[in-house]
Amino acid sequence: MTEPDEVPRVSLQARGIAKSFAGVRALAGVDLDLPAGKVTALMGENGAGKSTLLKILTGDYQPDAGTIEIGGRVVSFAEPSDSRAAGVRVIAQEPEIVPFVSVAENIYLGALPGAGGAVSQRRLQDQARIDLARFGFDGLLDPRARGIDLSPAQRQMVEIVRALIDEPRVICFDEPTSSLSDTETTVLFRLIARLRDDGCAIGYVSHRLREIFEVADQVTVLRDGQLIGTRTISDTSESEVVRMMVGRDLSAMFERTSHEVGEVALELAGVCTDDVTDISMSVRRGEIVALAGLVGAGRTELALAISGDRPITSGTIKVGGVAQKFRSPADAIAAGIGLAPEERKADALVMVRSVRDNIALAVLGRLSRFGFVNRRAERELAATYISQLRIRTPSMSQLVQNLSGGNQQKVVLARWLAKQTDILVLDEPTRGVDVGAKAEIYAIIDELAGKGVAVLVISSELPEVLGLADRIVVMQDGRVTGELTRAEATEERILTLAIADHLSSEGVLP
Ligand SMILES: Nc1ncnc2c1ncn2[C@@H]1O[C@H](COP(=O)(O)OP(=O)(O)OP(=O)(O)O)[C@@H](O)[C@H]1O
Ligand SMILES: [Mg+2]
Numbered sequence: 001m002t003e004p005d006e007v008p009r010v011s012l013q014a015r016g017i018a019k020s021f022a023g024v025r026a027l028a029g030v031d032l033d034l035p036a037g038k039v040t041a042l043m044g045e046n047g048a049g050k051s052t053l054l055k056i057l058t059g060d061y062q063p064d065a066g067t068i069e070i071g072g073r074v075v076s077f078a079e080p081s082d083s084r085a086a087g088v089r090v091i092a093q094e095p096e097i098v099p100f101v102s103v104a105e106n107i108y109l110g111a112l113p114g115a116g117g118a119v120s121q122r123r124l125q126d127q128a129r130i131d132l133a134r135f136g137f138d139g140l141l142d143p144r145a146r147g148i149d150l151s152p153a154q155r156q157m158v159e160i161v162r163a164l165i166d167e168p169r170v171i172c173f174d175e176p177t178s179s180l181s182d183t184e185t186t187v188l189f190r191l192i193a194r195l196r197d198d199g200c201a202i203g204y205v206s207h208r209l210r211e212i213f214e215v216a217d218q219v220t221v222l223r224d225g226q227l228i229g230t231r232t233i234s235d236t237s238e239s240e241v242v243r244m245m246v247g248r249d250l251s252a253m254f255e256r257t258s259h260e261v262g263e264v265a266l267e268l269a270g271v272c273t274d275d276v277t278d279i280s281m282s283v284r285r286g287e288i289v290a291l292a293g294l295v296g297a298g299r300t301e302l303a304l305a306i307s308g309d310r311p312i313t314s315g316t317i318k319v320g321g322v323a324q325k326f327r328s329p330a331d332a333i334a335a336g337i338g339l340a341p342e343e344r345k346a347d348a349l350v351m352v353r354s355v356r357d358n359i360a361l362a363v364l365g366r367l368s369r370f371g372f373v374n375r376r377a378e379r380e381l382a383a384t385y386i387s388q389l390r391i392r393t394p395s396m397s398q399l400v401q402n403l404s405g406g407n408q409q410k411v412v413l414a415r416w417l418a419k420q421t422d423i424l425v426l427d428e429p430t431r432g433v434d435v436g437a438k439a440e441i442y443a444i445i446d447e448l449a450g451k452g453v454a455v456l457v458i459s460s461e462l463p464e465v466l467g468l469a470d471r472i473v474v475m476q477d478g479r480v481t482g483e484l485t486r487a488e489a490t491e492e493r494i495l496t497l498a499i500a501d502h503l504s505s506e507g508v509l510p
Contacts (some may be wrong), residue, residue, distance in 0.1 A: 009036035009199040010071035010087065010169045012057070019052055019068035021402065023394050025057065025442030026052040028225045029066070034170060034201040036148045039192060039231075041212040042172075042205045044222035044245055045434040046406030047392035051093055053222070054172050058090045059083035059472050082291065087169035091176055093205075093405045093432070095159035099148035104128035106147050106158050107165070131161050136187050137288060152179030152343060153295040160188075164195075172203035175405065177211060178432045179342075181295040181460045183499065189215050207406070207434050208461070209238045221245055254442040254467060257450060261286045262468070263320075263439075266306070266337070266423050267455035270315035275301040276478040279315070283454040286447065290469035291458045293498045298478035299458045300342055303425050306456070307339035319423065338362075338421035340412055341456070342428045348412040351401040355393050356382040358400050358411050362419040385414035388444065389438055406432045413441065417448070424448065427458045442468055462491045474498050 012034040014508050015100065019027040032140040034040050042050050055061045057068065059077030068075050070086050070463055077083040082109075098106055104124040112346045130142035150158065155479040156179055173192075177185045193217055195201055212219055213233060221228040225257065228244045262285030271279040283289045291299045293460045304310040306317060308326030317324050319335045326332045329339070349358055360367060360378045364393050367377045382396045388395045389410040400411055408431050416424060426445070449455050465472055472484045474497035482497040483495055 009201075011035045011201050012088070012170045013069045013274075014053070014057070014066050015069075017053060017056060017068075018064045019049075019056060019061060020064060024402075026225050027063075028055075030222065030225065030227045032203075032220060032227075033230070034172075034203050036169070036201045037196055037199050039162070039196050039202040039204055039215055040230075041216035041219040042222065043212065043219055043241060044228075045392075046437060047222075047404040048222040048224060048245075049225040051174055051404060052225075054090045054174055054203070054205070057083065057088055057170075057172060060068040084166065086167075087166075087174075089166060089168035089170070090172040090203075091156070091159050091161040091174060093165055093174040093178075095155045096486065097150060097155045098161075099146065101147060102143065103141060103145050103147070103150070103154075103158055104143040107131065107143075107162050107163070122495050128161075130156075131165055135161055135164055136191055137161065140184065140187070150293055151300075153184055156180065160191075168200070170201045170203075172205070172354075174205045175207070175432055176204075177206060177208065179295070179428070179460075181293075181498075182495065183294055183460065183503070184230055185211070202450060207432065207438075209241060209435060210463075212241070213238065222374060240505040242435055245434070248449045252336050254439040254446075256442075257418075257446055259286045261451045262452060264318075265320060266456070267318040267321075268306070268315065269318070271302075271305060271312055271317060272314045273301060273305045273312055275310075276305065276475075279475075279480055281473050281480060281483070285422075285452045285454050286449050286468050288449050288455045288457060288468055290465040290472045291456060291475060292460075292462070292465050292472055292494050293475035295460065297475040297498065302426055302475070303341075303427050303456070303458060304341055306332070306425055307337055309339075310464070333419075333486050334423070336422035336426065338416045338423070339425040340416040340427060340429060342431070348415070349400050349408060352399060354397045355400055355403070355411055356396040357384065357390065359414045359418055364414045381418055385418060387442075389414055392441065406434055406437065409433055410437065417444065421453070423454045423456070425458075428460065429457060430461070430464060431461075438464075455498050462494060465489075465494065466491065477498065491493055 014032040017027050019364060030053060045051055049329045055495050056063050059080045059331055075086050079399045088234055091095050107128050108124060125143040132138050132141055141154050141157050156176055176188060192202060205349055206212060216233050218230055219241055220230040264282045265283040265285045269280050279302060293299050301310060305312055308329045355423060359382045364373060367374050391410045392407050400408055413429055430441050444453055457468060468491055470486050472483045472489050472494060473480055484493060
């Protein structure tokens with residue numbers, strides 16, 4: 001590690017930053033200070049302008065007004081390379097990963113070591129192994145794996161390593177933990193602490209309040225594209241930050257209601273796929289079951305198998321007592337199973353279509369007669385979910401690609417809620433969603449269960465699992481390691497089941 005005075009400590013100051021998109025004012029004169037040697041959290045509801053502000057710091061967007069100073073000098077970023085040259089890097093909310101090349105190639109894209117000649121795969125991979133270890137990601141990511149095979153957590157790690165090899169002085173993370181489990185988050189926080197102690201100025205966007213109080217020194221809050229204020233972490237509280245974000249007290253936090261649990265809706269017996277082994281579990285009508293475990297434990301794989309997207313090599317899936325043979329997702333949908341997938345970009349949304357089209361897509365059959373879509377029914381459906389989930393969009397004809405990350409996630413959910421399936425599988429349903437909207441989504445899931453829907457939720461957020469589920473099934477390395485009722489479950493018990501085998505070797509438990 002470098003001595004503090006070896007490298008100049010630089011702070012970033014942005015003043016009066018404004019940015020509008022056709023019809024949408026994203027930022028209206030925002031000030032931001034990122035002091036060297038400090039972690040500054042940036043918080044605000046979905047659509048508040050956080051990512052837009054960071055994209056201005058990277059030179060991806062040009063501000064309509066305002067100035068940026070780095071180390072006391074005014075800078076202007078006409079394009080991303082200017083920002084990189086000034087020592088600024090942002091870890092993006094949705095990392096860009098090239099699907100059909102290796103992790104190593106993805107890391108050194110555009111900055112191949114030994115540039116000029118042909119670079120051997122071998123050398124790239126050796127270098128990648130060294131850099132991954134340097135940042136604490138060894139063992140979590142294979143340099144030879146292809147981009148397309150990476151989990152969201154691993155994509156995030158590639159993005160982080162890619163940024164850090166340039167040794168930036170100002171580093172911003174845009175929701176880095178939304179796809180990480182607790183263990184990986186611990187690894188990331190250690191890394192952030194190290195960067196801070198090295199004198200980096202760090203910006204940190206997250207919707208997880210608990211994290212902010214763990215990792216940040218100060219918190220800056222945006223609302224509707226305006227700066228609300230900055231507080232030192234030790235002088236503020238979660239409730240004050242929430243009040244600054246939403247402009248009111250968030251009094252009624254989510255409370256689970258108890259409902260009648262009916263017959264078994266979904267039953268798995270000894271299910272195996274290439275990635276999961278011998279899974280037996282069930283979900284009853286009116287019941288919310290959570291699948292907990294570390295990223296890579298096989299939860300998403302299992303969800304894909306249940307929804308017909310992965311072949312089952314042995315075992316059976318029964319729906320309403322009837323054994324099923326899914327050859328494709330369409331078969332599972334026909335059997336009454338809906339899956340809201342984890343990755344909104346790749347699997348779930350048609351980015352270049354409108355919010356309305358995306359919500360209606362799953363129910364076109366129901367909205368059509370004689371091959372014609374009933375436009376009015378389609379609009380009504382979209383309007384219902386836009387208001388129920390508080391999707392922040394200037395209109396229902398806005399393209400999904402122009403929505404903020406959290407609002408895109410709400411569109412994914414809306415689509416599957418609109419479909420009204422008997423069995424609903426939700427993979428990280430509140431990923432990237434702000435605190436206020438989270439409570440609303442929990443209430444909707446609760447209401448669906450109250451109507452008799454069988455819900456299976458995958459979540460890496462333990463408070464979410466504990467607050468929402470009737471039962472918790474914990475997985476590790478592709479197997480079920482235990483099951484807890486709502487009454488039995490604690491964070492510690494879930495974690496223990498999730499990492500039991502790793503306890504001795506890694507010492508990740510406190
Ligand atoms: N390219 C664009 N075209 C049109 N509108 C945009 C564009 N990019 C962002 N916006 C709008 O600007 C506003 C701010 O979006 P931004 O992505 O900065 O929010 P955010 O605070 O990062 O939210 P989240 O927590 O959901 O990620 C939103 O209303 C969004 O829809
Ligand atoms: Mg964002």
